[in-house]
Amino acid sequence: xxQTAKSISKHVNxxxxxxxxxxxxxxxxxxxxxxxxxAASSQMPVQVAxxxxxxxxxxxxxxxxxxxxxxxxxxxxxxxxRKKVQHFINAKSQDExxxxxxxxxxxxxVANSFGTLYFKKGDxxxxxxxxxxxxxxxxxxxxxxxxxxxxxxxVDDNGDLDMEAYKKLLNSNTKxxxxxxxxxxxxxxNPVKEITGLAHEQGAAVLIDGAQAVPHKTVDVQDLDCDxxxxxxxxxxxxxxxxxxxxxxxYLDAMPPYRGGGDMIDKVSFExxxxxxxxxxxxAGTPPIAAGIGLGSAIDYLQNIGMxxxxxxxxxxxxxxxxxxxxxxxxxxxxTPKKRASAASFVFDDIHxxxxxxxxxxxxxxxxxxxxxxxxxxxxxxxxxxxxxxxSFYNTTDDVDRLIDGIEYVKTFFE
Ligand code: 7TS
Numbered sequence: 001x002x003q004t005a006k007s008i009s010k011h012v013n014x015x016x017x018x019x020x021x022x023x024x025x026x027x028x029x030x031x032x033x034x035x036x037x038x039a040a041s042s043q044m045p046v047q048v049a050x051x052x053x054x055x056x057x058x059x060x061x062x063x064x065x066x067x068x069x070x071x072x073x074x075x076x077x078x079x080x081x082r083k084k085v086q087h088f089i090n091a092k093s094q095d096e097x098x099x100x101x102x103x104x105x106x107x108x109x110v111a112n113s114f115g116t117l118y119f120k121k122g123d124x125x126x127x128x129x130x131x132x133x134x135x136x137x138x139x140x141x142x143x144x145x146x147x148x149x150x151x152x153x154x155v156d157d158n159g160d161l162d163m164e165a166y167k168k169l170l171n172s173n174t175k176x177x178x179x180x181x182x183x184x185x186x187x188x189x190n191p192v193k194e195i196t197g198l199a200h201e202q203g204a205a206v207l208i209d210g211a212q213a214v215p216h217k218t219v220d221v222q223d224l225d226c227d228x229x230x231x232x233x234x235x236x237x238x239x240x241x242x243x244x245x246x247x248x249x250x251y252l253d254a255m256p257p258y259r260g261g262g263d264m265i266d267k268v269s270f271e272x273x274x275x276x277x278x279x280x281x282x283x284a285g286t287p288p289i290a291a292g293i294g295l296g297s298a299i300d301y302l303q304n305i306g307m308x309x310x311x312x313x314x315x316x317x318x319x320x321x322x323x324x325x326x327x328x329x330x331x332x333x334x335x336t337p338k339k340r341a342s343a344a345s346f347v348f349d350d351i352h353x354x355x356x357x358x359x360x361x362x363x364x365x366x367x368x369x370x371x372x373x374x375x376x377x378x379x380x381x382x383x384x385x386x387x388x389x390x391x392s393f394y395n396t397t398d399d400v401d402r403l404i405d406g407i408e409y410v411k412t413f414f415e
Contacts, residue, residue: 012309018394020045020301031364034399034406039184039212039343039390040368041234044298048237051297055290063289064263064280078289081296082279088299089229090220091246098252098279099287102243103211104134106230107178109245109282110207111138113255114176114228118205121147123175126204128153128161128190130183130377135209139178148175155380159186159335167198174204181213185374185388186335187318187343189213196226205251211235215392216314216341218307221246233291238298242291245282252278259284310393314342317391321400325389328407334378334386345372345386351414353385359410360387365403 018024021043026033035043061071063078086094100106119125125139125148143150151174153166170177177199182189196206207228213219215236221229229246233239247255257264257275261284266274275281302310322344325331334345347353357369368388371378378384389403 010306010309012305012313014313014393015396017045017305018396020047021394022046024394028364028366029362034365034395034402036389036391036395036399036403037366037368038215038392038395039235039372039388041240042215042237042392043394044237044239045301047301048239048294048297052239052290052294055293059293060289062286074289077296078287078292081292081299084296084299085244085246088219088303089214089244089246090222092222093249095277095279096246096249096252098245098247098282099292100230100243100245100282101241101288102232102234103132103209103230104138104243106228106243106245107134107207107209108138109258110178110228110230110247111142113258113282114205114251115139115142115146115148117255118175119143119146119148122173123148124151124169124171124173125149126151126153126166126169126174126177126179126199128179129155129380130159130161130186130188130374131178131180132184132209132211133373133375134211135178135180135207136376139176152376153179155186155188155377159183159188159337161188161190161195163191163194166195170198170202170204172202174199174202176205176207178207178209180209180211181219182210182216182341182343183335183337183374183377184212184343184390185345185372185377185386186337187340187345187390188335188337189339189341192226193224196224200225212342215302217311227251233295233298236295236298237301239288239291239294241288242295244295247278249278252282257281257284261285305393311341313393314391317395317397317400318342318344320397321389321391321403324400324404325407328404328411330411331407334381334383342392343388343390345388347383347386348411351410353387355414356387356407356410359413360403360406363402363406363409365406367403 063075082094205227210231214231233242264284353369
């Protein structure tokens with residue numbers, strides 16, 4: 001039996017797992033909390049919270065500098081996460097794993113460092129219409145500085161990328177293709193392996209924004225063959241303020257540092273400063289040590305369940321949710337992609353999303369409303385705001401039923 005087939009057959013009691021998340025068993029506005037805002041930030045299991053607590057109580061010291069045992073211990077624990085991340089996303093080496101403060105920071109690092117090194121006037125950066133602002137604005141900023149130009153892959157009426165248009169945009173001036181793996185606004189899962197292969201044929205590098213993919217499915221950066229991959233700890237049961245940039249070693253070795261300061265140097269003098277090697281040359285200053293250790297603990301937690309089990313569970317849940325949502329009179333889905341993960345967005349002609357969100361909240365149901373930091377794609381669908389439910393493995397069909405009942409209630413409110 002293959003490894004995947006073996007792991008899919010493992011039985012996980014997801015109802016039991018909910019006990020790991022005490023936040024879920026409280027009441028909100030007098031009703032049991034239904035947490036459907038996982039795309040914004042997922043909840044943290046007690047195992048990770050306890051790990052953070054233990055670090056703060058017994059293990060805290062600065063990393064990479066102390067000769068003393070406590071500092072060495074903190075350093076070892078903090079560096080252990082690098083190995084865990086390497087294995088989690090199947091990078092070739094732990095030197096390809098850079099610690100950042102999150103996806104936004106990771107993309108800014110690549111845009112600045114890669115862009116400064118490689119972009120010149122007339123070079124082209126390809127993005128898509130469904131990007132989060134974090135994968136738009138850093139590229140616009142570096143494009144302004146270097147004279148590079150941004151091209152945009154259109155999205156069809158279902159919320160899928162127009163792959164034919166993408167192929168036409170690619171040419172020998174394309175230096176970077178930066179694309180979201182799973183859209184936070186639509187739930188679309190993009191064919192990132194194919195996108196990467198096509199970009200490489202033109203000699204362009206590829207960055208994949210995996211903020212909404214890594215929490216929901218197995219990601220293998222060697223299989224995708226992408227050059228950069230980014231994600232955030234707080235969307236995968238870990239703490240805020242910490243994230244990852246995977247980069248292929250040949251790029252990281254060539255790229256200049258992004259921020260200067262302690263830890264990222266080799267020798268410093270007023271005449272000349274030389275830099276540390278990757279990944280450390282990209283990690284200036286005292287990092288969020290506890291958060292880094294917390295991400296390691298979150299990866300342990302997710303792997304203990306199994307990413308294939310999580311994907312299987314969530315696929316069923318999201319299918320159930322979409323099927324029920326579609327049956328509601330007057331509800332229009334924004335995004336009906338071929339492949340979806342976690343998120344489902346919808347609108348009503350005569351109910352504003354913020355009213356929907358506020359009234360659902362009164363019933364203890366937490367969803368996100370607004371533009372989801374993805375204004376271009378909302379403009380594409382001609383809506384100012386949507387209501388988005390985003391699911392995690394600890395959600396249940398009961399949660400979905402509560403959402404549906406809630407929406408029906410809000411509708412009666414506006415009749
Ligand atoms: N990229 C995508 C696809 C995202 O969904 C987000 C956050 C980011 C980048 C930025 O991540 P950060 O951790 O650096 O902030 N998305 C959302 C969301 O959908 N609702 O709140 C934050």
